[in-house]
Amino acid sequence: MTQLLELPSYLEQDDAVRDRFTRLKQRPVTLEVKGLCKDFETPASETVTALKDINFKTHKREFVCVIGPSGCGKSTLIRILAGLEIPTSGQVLLDGKEVKGPGQDRGMVFQGYTLFPWLTVKRNVMFGLQQAGHSNEVAEEDARQWIDLVGLTQFVDSYPHQLSGGMKQRVAIARALANQPRVLLMDEPFGALDAQTRSKMQSYLMEIWQNIDITILFITHDLDEAIYLADRILVLKAHPGEVQELIEVPVPQPRSPEQLLSPEFLATKKRLEDLIHPPEEGDVIDSDKMNMVRMVPVNHEVESVF
Amino acid sequence: MSTTSTMQWFAVRKDLRPRPRFIISVMSFVLPILLWSLFSYVPWLWHPKVEISDPGAVSYFKQGMLVDKDLFYQELTKLEDSAMALPQGKPANPIYLPAPHEVAVAFYTAFTTEPKRRSEKWLHESLWDSIQVIFWGFFLSSLIGVPLGIMAGTYDFFSRLFEPFIEFFRYLPAPAFGALAVAILGIHHAPKIAIIFIGTFFQQVLVVSNTARKLDPSLLEAAQTLGAKNKSLLFKVVVPGILPDLYRDMRILLGWAWTYLIVAELIGTSSGITWFITQQARYKNFDNVFAAIMMIGIIGITTDLILAWLGRRFFPWQQQSARA
Ligand SMILES: Nc1ncnc2c1ncn2[C@@H]1O[C@H](COP(=O)(O)OP(=O)(O)OP(=O)(O)O)[C@@H](O)[C@H]1O
Ligand SMILES: [Mg+2]
Numbered sequence: 001m002t003q004l005l006e007l008p009s010y011l012e013q014d015d016a017v018r019d020r021f022t023r024l025k026q027r028p029v030t031l032e033v034k035g036l037c038k039d040f041e042t043p044a045s046e047t048v049t050a051l052k053d054i055n056f057k058t059h060k061r062e063f064v065c066v067i068g069p070s071g072c073g074k075s076t077l078i079r080i081l082a083g084l085e086i087p088t089s090g091q092v093l094l095d096g097k098e099v100k101g102p103g104q105d106r107g108m109v110f111q112g113y114t115l116f117p118w119l120t121v122k123r124n125v126m127f128g129l130q131q132a133g134h135s136n137e138v139a140e141e142d143a144r145q146w147i148d149l150v151g152l153t154q155f156v157d158s159y160p161h162q163l164s165g166g167m168k169q170r171v172a173i174a175r176a177l178a179n180q181p182r183v184l185l186m187d188e189p190f191g192a193l194d195a196q197t198r199s200k201m202q203s204y205l206m207e208i209w210q211n212i213d214i215t216i217l218f219i220t221h222d223l224d225e226a227i228y229l230a231d232r233i234l235v236l237k238a239h240p241g242e243v244q245e246l247i248e249v250p251v252p253q254p255r256s257p258e259q260l261l262s263p264e265f266l267a268t269k270k271r272l273e274d275l276i277h278p279p280e281e282g283d284v285i286d287s288d289k290m291n292m293v294r295m296v297p298v299n300h301e302v303e304s305v306f
Numbered sequence: 307m308s309t310t311s312t313m314q315w316f317a318v319r320k321d322l323r324p325r326p327r328f329i330i331s332v333m334s335f336v337l338p339i340l341l342w343s344l345f346s347y348v349p350w351l352w353h354p355k356v357e358i359s360d361p362g363a364v365s366y367f368k369q370g371m372l373v374d375k376d377l378f379y380q381e382l383t384k385l386e387d388s389a390m391a392l393p394q395g396k397p398a399n400p401i402y403l404p405a406p407h408e409v410a411v412a413f414y415t416a417f418t419t420e421p422k423r424r425s426e427k428w429l430h431e432s433l434w435d436s437i438q439v440i441f442w443g444f445f446l447s448s449l450i451g452v453p454l455g456i457m458a459g460t461y462d463f464f465s466r467l468f469e470p471f472i473e474f475f476r477y478l479p480a481p482a483f484g485a486l487a488v489a490i491l492g493i494h495h496a497p498k499i500a501i502i503f504i505g506t507f508f509q510q511v512l513v514v515s516n517t518a519r520k521l522d523p524s525l526l527e528a529a530q531t532l533g534a535k536n537k538s539l540l541f542k543v544v545v546p547g548i549l550p551d552l553y554r555d556m557r558i559l560l561g562w563a564w565t566y567l568i569v570a571e572l573i574g575t576s577s578g579i580t581w582f583i584t585q586q587a588r589y590k591n592f593d594n595v596f597a598a599i600m601m602i603g604i605i606g607i608t609t610d611l612i613l614a615w616l617g618r619r620f621f622p623w624q625q626q627s628a629r630a
Contacts, residue, residue: 082527082531083530083531084527084530084531101530102527102530102531102533103531103533104531104532104533106531107531107532108527108528108531110524110527110528112524114522114524114525114527114528115528116525116528116529116543116546116547117547117623118546118547118549118621118623119546119623127529127532127534127542128532128533131532131533131534131535131538131542132533159622159623160623161623175532176531176532179532179533185531
């Protein structure tokens with residue numbers, strides 16, 4: 001890509017941004033990950049190290065994105081944070097207390113929606129509230145408010161299969177938020193959505209985040225999405241999964257789609273690209289190349305596509 | 307045009323348009339009946355017997371008697387040289403293949419014909435006996451089998467505890483327990499219900515546990531992150547999550563239960579529809595036999611259609627495509 005203007009360094013922050021990060025880091029720590037390791041036994045009884053010595057902290061009401069190449073252990077990390085997977089060693093602390101197993105203090109949104117197909121939208125959102133011991137009336141009242149908030153009032157009595165992907169994911173977000181968790185964990189939540197729905201969902205999520213007391217940890221493999229949403233980006237590398245860098249995004253808050261072409265944005269993106277797809281040596285690239293041969297006869301009616 | 311429409315009829319996993327769909331479903335019944343009618347009403351198709359209408363000079367022929375075609379023509383050629391009266395007859399099928407109209411009539415007369423002896427039962431009473439045996443056998447099996455299946459499909463502990471033994475037991479043919487059941491439970495309904503139970507129960511536990519295992523595990527994880535613990539995971543996620551599949555399993559298993567009915571009813575004192583069938587076969591009333599066999603089929607398919615229809619009311623969240 002030809003770079004028309006010289007990009008600034010992604011480390012350069014203007015005063016407002018620097019000031020904001022200083023204040024952010026003075027906020028109390030919500031989630032702390034200490035020396036987290038995770039090994040998996042494969043069926044052939046080899047051990048795969050999915051995560052190795054992960055350390056990081058998130059602060060109250062911070063938005064952290066996690067990116068990294070496929071298979072670097074992003075899902076494993078977030079599943080450990082949710083309590084769905086037990087770490088081989090290390091600790092996860094939520095507000096200073098060690099996390100043991102899944103709990104209502106951490107909401108999770110999965111890529112595959114995972115709405116309960118036998119429950120209506122309203123009952124899906126009520127599920128967690130009922131588990132927490134709220135009466136039906138209170139749960140219903142609350143659920144309606146959350147459904148309102150994600151703009152699905154018309155669909156309270158629909159079943160999940162009657163909704164589009166974006167709508168399903170909004171229900172899933174409402175369902176996770178209804179329990180008022182401290183942390184919202186999201187594993188590629190918009191990965192299955194088309195570009196337009198996706199950017200709409202990003203704006204919804206930003207709006208929710210700005211108005212609710214919640215810390216968000218968001219996995220994505222879309223660099224633009226990560227920069228657009230995050231205060232800080234946790235970059236992992238694969239084999240074994242380790243923290244490569246924790247990047248402070250120099251793009252000022254609040255975000256808007258126009259910033260996608262700002263120099264800070266592009267500089268951050270360049271940095272992420274370098275980290276995730278490092279410039280490779282010639283031989284490495286070769287092994288990854290297709291062996292395409294011409295399969296169109298020379299006298300074909302469309303001789304060349306150009 | 308005609309080729310494209312035929313192509314549409316054989317498109318892989320595509321629904322037909324409603325009209326051909328309906329017509330073809332009707333054909334699925336019409337074709338076998340048509341085939342049966344052809345063999346019954348077209349004299350030169352099969353008809354290996356001759357029904358004597360006039361014995362002529364053959365001493366052992368009697369009017370209405372069925373003789374082999376070969377035998378009839380042998381006697382005929384023997385007599386043709388002499389001046390004696392020739393036997394007359396028309397092609398006929400063996401007695402065990404009644405014509406459709408005879409069976410249709412039997413459908414009605416089987417219900418209106420009084421039993422031969424005072425102690426014997428009317429057909430509708432026999433049918434009612436059969437339905438009761440099926441119902442209790444299946445009900446008792448489900449009462450225990452479904453919870454066990456769900457437990458085994460949800461908790462590895464119960465899976466290891468139950469399934470190896472059940473896996474072994476289901477290979478033992480249920481009828482083999484007939485004599486034992488009679489010895490323990492007497493000769494009336496109880497041993498018959500036991501046979502249906504044995505025939506259904508072991509399959510049921512395995513089928514249900516498999517269905518429970520097929521529940522999308524990410525739904526359980528989602529529920530856990532929403533605060534669901536052991537008991538509510540089982541009753542608020544596993545059970546409702548597998549309910550439509552469970553219901554479909556039960557429909558299939560109920561069909562299997564019917565196949566055990568005939569054996570079950572033969573043990574102890576024979577009873578129910580099986581008694582009726584064996585009795586009628588002894589009297590050579592094969593039209594009644596056919597009618598009774600078809601009644602079992604009709605009861606079976608009607609129950610299944612009603613259950614399928616109810617299923618669609620019970621589980622409105624099942625998508626159109628997932629409905630069988
Ligand atoms: N249950 C498991 N058993 C064995 N190995 C596993 C298991 N789950 C994950 N792994 C391994 O751990 C590594 C990390 O997997 P993980 O799903 O966390 O990656 P990811 O970063 O989420 O990838 P993607 O971007 O493709 O979603 C992979 O090498 C994977 O093969
Ligand atoms: Mg993943």
